[in-house]
Amino acid sequence: MRNRQTLAIGFAVVLAADMFARSTWAQAPTTADKINPPVANCNMTKDFVVISNPSDPAHQTFQSQPVTAALLKSGQPCHQVADNKSGLFGDNGLANLQHGFDFYSWLTFVALNSPADGKIIGKGLRPGGDAQTMWESLKNYRPLADVMLADGSKPTWGTRNVPPPCKKLDGPGKIVLQVGEASWNQPFKTGPLIDQDSNYALFDILMNKPMFDFIVQNGLYSKQGQERFDNDIIFPSGENPKGATPGKMGAVMVKVSWRILDAAKDKDLMSKFHTADALVFFPGPPATKAGPACVEKKLGLIGFHVGHKTLFAPQWVWTSFEHVNNVPTEADVAAGTLLDRYSFFDKNCKDCSRNVTPPDPWDPPTSLKFHSEHRSQVVRTKILPGPVVSEVQDLNRDFRAVLKGTVWENYELLTTQWPSDHASKTDCNGAPAPTYMANTTLETYSQGRVPLASSSCMSCHGNATTQHVPATPSDFTFILEKAQCENGKCGPPAAGKQSAKSNCGFAVTAPR
């Protein structure tokens, strides 16, 4: 097999001339499609190239897409190009598709973490080539707190909201991170994550413009607006250009996790993390026990989670990255192959209970220091099938190699969760593949393989609802649950509509 493959490559004609293919639509968005406008540069690079032997045209072999520096400027995928059921892994459709989705995830990570000023990732002016990223620029993404406003009013794109207590600390390039329960408590209220320096880990959720516009144009930014909305919630989908139809990006949401870095004590870490200067805003009761107050913190990125709704993934595609120094795996611990320092694991603490929630109380003070001696002792539980781990490790190795010398070489893909049967009528979650996936900074306490109890992006988000009475499905996002009452006043709920009757509630796209 190896000889035959080598021979084939020797005579190779690379058919995928569109190696870094990008669509080139230039027409202006129409008024009819303001929410999900045409996109000029969908990245349609495939995860493999097809090699044919001129002396035997019928015989094709597959080779993984070379991961070169050119990929670092290839743009954001509008849609996964993962439709080959035979390929790198023979006729193992599950493995081939998984690899396609994982490749898509790396392209997405690179595109979203490229500098907001248009430079190539890793070419920023800060240590390790760091820079403000595309998703941190308010031109491209908005944090949840800027969309679901405290008074339920209509948000506007492009307006930078700096709360009064933060104004005196404000400066160029600073981000505002508003504290609420979702910014420190893990899903299902399983508790905060505390680093080895006793600081709280912080979380934030952001969305792109198509998602923002869908919410605004349908009035979903307030509880009353959701009551008035009488359709199924169907966020716009990303799709690649096809014929005369241009590509579209669709709704994208990002959830990030941060650890607090100390400018002096953690000086050696600054070139290992993507960092941000943050104004951490405590609105005060009822949103936070502490405050109103604002504190300035240097944050280091430790987790990066993307949900992207696409044409063949009405359950969205879920990408999850982590910093490589977050935690060891179970295998690392068993073998004693541990790094000197992790953000959420102390190798010298033999008696520390692993993956346990901290003691009460959980609400963070404005110092963002935990009240007791508890430090999270987190270990990555083996959840993913061994072959998926192996395939992702190969991709991580290749992408981290081309990012070497930058802060971004310190990030790794966990994997991508995608619907293996997106059009199923009986499984509205689309038979997620892999079945379980957990980011140790975002789903720390729900790692495992127990149905419903363990972390699965799609199975969990499939339960998300609006604040309509009775509740209606909200298309795999919990963002709508954060809407507030208009002017702080909630009247009695409007006459309730019944939940939709259209099977899983989304327009079913024909099978690939």
Next chain:
Amino acid sequence: MIDFTRRKVLGVAGGTVVGEVSPTGTIERAAADDASDLNLFVKISAALTGIGEKRLAPDVDPIQVKHDYFNQAKSDPGFEPLMQIARAAPDANSAAEKIMNNADPQIKFLGRSIILAWYLGVWYEPTVLAQVPAPFPVNPMKVVSPVAYTQGWVWRVAQAHPMGYSEQRFGYWSDEPLSLDDFIKNPVKP
């Protein structure tokens, strides 16, 4: 860059349970034999349960419950004789016929255990099923795995779902159930 070797393909094809494959040729061959037996086991299971092979084990199958049942059945002393019948039979239906009407209770009741596993996600020991009169409750028995609990076909045949686990979207309980065909007959994509 992906190293496209037989070893790797076998490893990936093994899915969640076969997992990592040893570099030794012996274990490679064993894995290949195992994969072949697994495929045959699914074919026989389809004939025994009356549920389509691609429904029991879709081509693109992240759940892979077939491994759980296969490994459970493999631990029974009647497994090899049962597989010999399956290998020798001209097709899965005639193999199922021979298994279910076999004079050897070890084989006959293993066939019943396999049916019950697919439908209920529970393993009933063939020796217990063979007892006359049949004991009630049938013990020992065990839920094969957490996955098996949610994947029992009895729920789909009943157009329902196991307690505490539904794949329908929020509010499904106020809708009419989907048709039986939706649950068990529609061909599975892709």
